[in-house]
Amino acid sequence: MTLQAFSLFEPKIPMHITVMKNEVVWALEPKSGGLYLDVTGGAGGHSRALLECNRAARVVTFDRDPDAISKLREELAEFGDRATIVRGAFSDLKDWAxxxxxxSVDGLIGDLGISSIQLDTGDRGLSFKAEGPIDMRMDRSSGETALELIERLNQDELANVIYQLGEERRSRRVARCIKQAAERGELETTLDLRRAVVRAVGPRRVGGIDPATRTFQALRIAVNEELLELETLIEAASELLAEGAPICLISFHSLEDRIVKRAFLRKETWQRLTKKPLVASADEQRENPRSRSAKLRVARRQPREEAE
Ligand SMILES: C[S@@+](CC[C@H](N)C(=O)[O-])C[C@H]1O[C@@H](n2cnc3c(N)ncnc32)[C@H](O)[C@@H]1O
Known part of the structure; x- marks a missing residue:
């Protein structure tokens, strides 16, 4: 067997390609002696870019996922004490500080949501393409799984979650089919969940997104309380960032982007550096399809009023 033919059968190793790296480094412009927060460490791509850009800057890298933390320790080891790794949710930023x-810190990057590694690792239960338990927690050591959430909510409550967090118009039908599958004992894996959604909304249309996309997004956001996390992060950042220090937030869906956009409109706290969000270049979008939905907004902390 030739090497090429053999590689066809190699299992795919999940990996993550950092989105809009140059734009983030440009916006944060790490300075010597500066302290920067990467609140969504993931595979460490943004942290590495900042640490490489200025060899006298320091970065504190957070992640709530213990698996990501182990990899970040290896990935950023070469930077010694310029890189600090912290396991925890970014809503706990104030307690950490x-x-x-x-x-006070000199800049912050948040690249929101999940990494491709988490998405493509079947047993995390985040993908409708790979079979796994219906889990979806970023930190599997605590909190409710998506299956426990589905079991706890009644049909109307589940429909509301799917409508509000997945913007799924057919949420009532989807919730009914999911609940029916659970009652029949046919809801154990992510593929069972996808089947229940397809029963409600029909198969994929040519050129359209997978019918389960919105429902999976809604359950994942609910399980990880992602919108509350984001609001808490922006509030904490407004207290921790030095006057004039930049914050970069990359969102991947409209619910997150709306929260960032509205927060940056508070003129007493933020000076917007991007009125419209920056998007990935055409080259980046071609090379990394995930970057197509990325929206980067940047603002600076305004000078504080005496009484603030
Ligand atoms: C899109 S990935 C970041 C990828 C990273 N910028 C890179 O270039 O490798 C998002 C990461 O943030 C983490 N995360 C998401 N929400 C979080 C939160 N509220 N607190 C801490 N980490 C979070 C996820 O576990 C995931 O590893």
């Missing part, structure tokens, strides 16, 4: 004795 208090414990670490940090009262």
């Amino acid at each position: 208090k414990d670490a004795g940090v009262d």
Whole structure:
């Protein structure tokens, strides 16, 4: 067997390609002695870019996923004490800062949502393409799984989640089919969940997104309380960032982008550097299809009023 033929049968190793790296480095412009927060470490791509850009800058990298933390320790080891890795949700930023004795930082990047590694690892339960338990938690050591959420909510409550967090117009029908599958004992894996959604909304249309996309998005956002996390992060950032320090937030769906856009409109706190969100270049979009839905908004912390 030739090497090429053999490689066809190699299992795909999940990997993540960092989105809009140059734009983030441009916006944060790491300076010597500066302290930067990467609140969504993932595979470490943005942290690495900042640490490589200025060899006298420091980065604190957060992630709530213990698997990501193990990989980040290896990935950023070469930077020694310029890179600090912290396991935890970014909603706990203020507590971390208090414990670490940090009262001001020089920039922050948040590349929201999940990484391709999490998405493509079947047993995380985040993908409708790979079979796995209906879990969807970024931190599998705590909280409710998506299946437990489905079992706890009644049909109307489930429909509301799917409508509000997935913007799925046929949410009532989808919730009914999911609940029916659960009652019949036919809801164990992500592929069972997808089948229940397809029963409700029909198969994929040519050129359209997978029929399960919106429902999976809604359940994932609910399980990880992603919108509340984001609001808490922006609030904490407004307290921690030094005057004039930039914040970069990359979102991948309209619910997140709306929260960022509205927050940056608060003129007493933020000076917007991007009125319209930046998007990935045509080259990047071609090379990394995931970057097509990325929207980057950048703002600077306004000077604080005396009474603030
Ligand atoms: C899109 S990936 C980041 C990829 C990273 N920028 C890179 O270039 O490799 C998002 C990461 O943020 C983490 N994450 C998402 N929400 C979080 C939260 N509320 N607190 C901490 N980490 C979070 C996820 O576990 C995931 O690893």
